[in-house]
Amino acid sequence: MLSIKNLHVKADNKTILRGINLEVKAGEVHAIMGPNASGKSTLAQVLAGRDSFEVTQGSVRYQGKDLISMAPEERAREGLFLAFQYPVEIPGVNNVYLLKAALNAIRKHRGQAELDAVEFLGVVKEKMSLLQINEDLLNRAVNEGFSGGEKKRNEIFQALVLEPKLAILDETDSGLDIDALKIVAEGVNSLRSDDRAILLVTHYQRLLNYVIPDYVHVLSDGQIVKSGDRDLSLELEKRGYDWVKQEVANA
Amino acid sequence: MSTQSKEVEALVKKLYQHGFYTDVETDTVPPGLNEGIIRLISKKKNEPEWLLEWRLNAFRHWLTMTEPNWAHVHHPPIDYQGISYYSAPKSDKALPKSLDEVDPKLLETYEKLGIPLREQEMLAGVAVDAVFDSVSVATTFKEKLADAGVIFCPFSEAVQDHPELVKQYLGSVVPPNDNFFAALNSAVFTDGSFCYIPKGIRCPLELSTYFRINAANTGQFERTLIIADAGSYVSYLEGCTAPMRDENQLHAAVVELIALGRAEIKYSTVQNWYPGDEHGKGGIYNFVTKRGECRGNNSKISWTQIETGSAITWKYPGCVLTGDNSVGEFYSVAVTNNYQQADTGSKMIHIGKNTRSTIISKGIAAGRGQNAYRGLVKVLESADGARNYTQCDSLLMGDRCGAHTFPYMEVKNSSAQIEHEASTSKIGEDQLFYCTQRGISEEDAVNMIVNGFCKKVFKTLPMEFAVEAQKLLGVSLEGAIG
Numbered sequence: 001m002l003s004i005k006n007l008h009v010k011a012d013n014k015t016i017l018r019g020i021n022l023e024v025k026a027g028e029v030h031a032i033m034g035p036n037a038s039g040k041s042t043l044a045q046v047l048a049g050r051d052s053f054e055v056t057q058g059s060v061r062y063q064g065k066d067l068i069s070m071a072p073e074e075r076a077r078e079g080l081f082l083a084f085q086y087p088v089e090i091p092g093v094n095n096v097y098l099l100k101a102a103l104n105a106i107r108k109h110r111g112q113a114e115l116d117a118v119e120f121l122g123v124v125k126e127k128m129s130l131l132q133i134n135e136d137l138l139n140r141a142v143n144e145g146f147s148g149g150e151k152k153r154n155e156i157f158q159a160l161v162l163e164p165k166l167a168i169l170d171e172t173d174s175g176l177d178i179d180a181l182k183i184v185a186e187g188v189n190s191l192r193s194d195d196r197a198i199l200l201v202t203h204y205q206r207l208l209n210y211v212i213p214d215y216v217h218v219l220s221d222g223q224i225v226k227s228g229d230r231d232l233s234l235e236l237e238k239r240g241y242d243w244v245k246q247e248v249a250n251a
Numbered sequence: 252m253s254t255q256s257k258e259v260e261a262l263v264k265k266l267y268q269h270g271f272y273t274d275v276e277t278d279t280v281p282p283g284l285n286e287g288i289i290r291l292i293s294k295k296k297n298e299p300e301w302l303l304e305w306r307l308n309a310f311r312h313w314l315t316m317t318e319p320n321w322a323h324v325h326h327p328p329i330d331y332q333g334i335s336y337y338s339a340p341k342s343d344k345a346l347p348k349s350l351d352e353v354d355p356k357l358l359e360t361y362e363k364l365g366i367p368l369r370e371q372e373m374l375a376g377v378a379v380d381a382v383f384d385s386v387s388v389a390t391t392f393k394e395k396l397a398d399a400g401v402i403f404c405p406f407s408e409a410v411q412d413h414p415e416l417v418k419q420y421l422g423s424v425v426p427p428n429d430n431f432f433a434a435l436n437s438a439v440f441t442d443g444s445f446c447y448i449p450k451g452i453r454c455p456l457e458l459s460t461y462f463r464i465n466a467a468n469t470g471q472f473e474r475t476l477i478i479a480d481a482g483s484y485v486s487y488l489e490g491c492t493a494p495m496r497d498e499n500q501l502h503a504a505v506v507e508l509i510a511l512g513r514a515e516i517k518y519s520t521v522q523n524w525y526p527g528d529e530h531g532k533g534g535i536y537n538f539v540t541k542r543g544e545c546r547g548n549n550s551k552i553s554w555t556q557i558e559t560g561s562a563i564t565w566k567y568p569g570c571v572l573t574g575d576n577s578v579g580e581f582y583s584v585a586v587t588n589n590y591q592q593a594d595t596g597s598k599m600i601h602i603g604k605n606t607r608s609t610i611i612s613k614g615i616a617a618g619r620g621q622n623a624y625r626g627l628v629k630v631l632e633s634a635d636g637a638r639n640y641t642q643c644d645s646l647l648m649g650d651r652c653g654a655h656t657f658p659y660m661e662v663k664n665s666s667a668q669i670e671h672e673a674s675t676s677k678i679g680e681d682q683l684f685y686c687t688q689r690g691i692s693e694e695d696a697v698n699m700i701v702n703g704f705c706k707k708v709f710k711t712l713p714m715e716f717a718v719e720a721q722k723l724l725g726v727s728l729e730g731a732i733g
Contacts, residue, residue, distance in 0.1 A: 049684075049688070050684055051684075052680075072687040072688050073690055073692055073693070075688075076689055077690045081688075082688050087685065088682050088685045090686075090699075090700060090703055091704065092705070092706035093702070098689065101689075102686075102689035102691055103690075105689075105690040106690045109690070141703065158689070162690070
């Protein structure tokens with residue numbers, strides 16, 4: 001599904017990612033962990049097509065295609081979804097209107113008929129209850145006046161409606177209280193399927209108590225320095241990130 | 252400039268759609284302005300003596316005035332002697348009595364503009380008065396309106412058929428010596444729309460006027476007068492277009508609204524005069540005086556304007572709130588792109604007790620466009636309990652445009668409550684990325700964001716016009732789901 005080879009990325013003339021290698025197959029859940037400023041969010045945004053970053057070396061193939069040459073909307077229509085760490089407010093634009101436009105753009109790309117308002121509401125209703133999204137939130141302007149928890153729930157809700165092939169969740173757990181965390185985790189778990197891959201970018205392992213990853217990678221200073229399974233995240237929880245850095249330094 | 256803002260600019264660059272010219276035989280007076288020309292116009296229109304005197308007085312006053320230079324706009328001096336002050340499609344009859352008598356070429360023009368007058372005849376809903384250069388060519392639905400007692404006709408016809416109403420109200424809100432352009436209009440105005448809604452009548456149709464400047468080197472000076480008698484209601488729509496030309500053309504209109512006790516007037520404009528090309532060549536100078544007076548108690552006047560065209564826009568639709576408890580509203584979206592300049596806003600004059608006014612202004616600047624909000628809120632000593640709320644927001648696209656805000660307040664009554672909010676934002680790359688990451692094309696994303704920005708104003712437009720307004724902005728209106 002996703003094959004990252006030797007990826008180097010610069011922003012404002014500063015190298016942030018220095019040789020990332022990662023293989024993600026359909027059905028897998030990968031957690032990308034790491035200390036602050038290790039390049040986790042950069043990786044998420046580069047994959048989604050943010051143009052403030054420059055890929056200087058390496059390649060990313062997504063479903064057999066060169067991802068880097070694709071525009072952000074093409075990536076989205078091909079099934080790549082990014083749940084933003086800081087979802088932006090768009091005043092005056094109805095939340096549900098944006099989502100309908102997004103879903104129809106994706107459906108059109110797939111050669112499916114666009115949904116009308118009634119059909120769309122049918123799709124949406126069922127996902128709403130799972131994430132405890134109420135109607136009021138749907139009809140407000142995108143992210144405007146949303147609490148931190150509402151923003152994150154809304155991101156996962158969008159993922160559920162858009163049914164991506166590859167969902168990248170950037171710090172979706174940050175700023176959530178325990179109840180909201182559980183709701184979001186349930187949403188993420190319901191995204192899991194054999195033909196879908198999930199990349200969880202997170203600083204803490206607490207989301208991983210609810211969403212059990214198949215693989216855990218530690219990103220440090222722009223490189224993946226250690227990979228393992230779920231136990232690695234538990235160890236990180238106990239011992240912090242310093243020992244991994246130490247291990248790398250000693251190697 | 253970042254690549255993204257260049258893309259945004261490319262997206263907002265749309266070619267002008269109404270730039271065609273209709274080849275009809277016209278009766279055009281030679282350029283120049285003097286008492287002789289004014290007498291000629293008045294004679295062509297078979298006007299009574301008092302109106303000619305009124306025009307001449309305005310002209311004599313105009314000669315003593317100088318062109319205002321306080322607006323945040325720049326243009327070369329206007330040669331008032333180089334303009335022809337009257338141009339009319341030639342026709343054997345003085346005024347067409349039905350659409351069958353209207354030159355088919357004119358009807359074709361209006362069809363190109365998306366106003367098929369013939370279809371209008373069949374479809375109930377909107378009555379249209381169409382003004383082509385200096386004369387009104389067709390008014391639809393006259394009979395249906397007449398049944399309700401509503402008078403809706405070309406101004407020149409009102410002068411003939413309802414001289415007492417014209418004489419009573421003309422110039423009573425915008426006096427001939429009000430300002431330079433109003434004085435010029437008063438001297439040379441050629442046609443326009445007249446509307447009278449009798450007591451207690453809710454006008455059964457939306458009334459609409461389409462203005463079209465066609466001939467070269469002419470100015471358009473129309474005069475609109477709307478009187479809503481006690482307890483009546485009318486919604487009035489105005490649309491404007493012009494051919495593409497390299498020279499600038501002057502449009503100096505005057506609109507006067509009078510709302511008597513408990514009457515309500517809703518006046519909506521979609522102004523799409525030719526804005527000039529992308530290098531700033533050509534385009535209409537739109538110097539317009541629009542003012543309404545809430546003359547009776549509990550009356551209401553609401554202005555909504557969508558300003559997308561014109562090289563220069565200079566207009567401040569306002570309300571004089573004379574009646575106690577009267578309400579004035581102003582909702583505006585002004586777009587400036589390329590080299591367009593807009594200096595627009597509103598004036599709210601509070602005279603009566605407990606008068607309320609609201610000003611919502613949304614300015615969008617792209618390219619090298621300059622967009623200024625200028626507003627005056629004046630509360631007189633007599634206006635106990637007056638309240639005003641003003642909100643002006645600016646949206647910038649790219650980094651070569653400008654937005655400016657000039658609010659003026661004069662408050663002479665300490666019980667008044669005045670609120671003013673202003674904001675300026677840029678179409679954020681974060682917002683665009685968020686939308687495109689969801690699969691929405693960049694063009695649709697820009698439209699969506701702009702449309703969201705203007706939502707408060709669009710909501711006040713009548714449905715048919717909201718559709719037109721959004722088309723003009725190149726945006727798709729949000730379907731309200733749920």
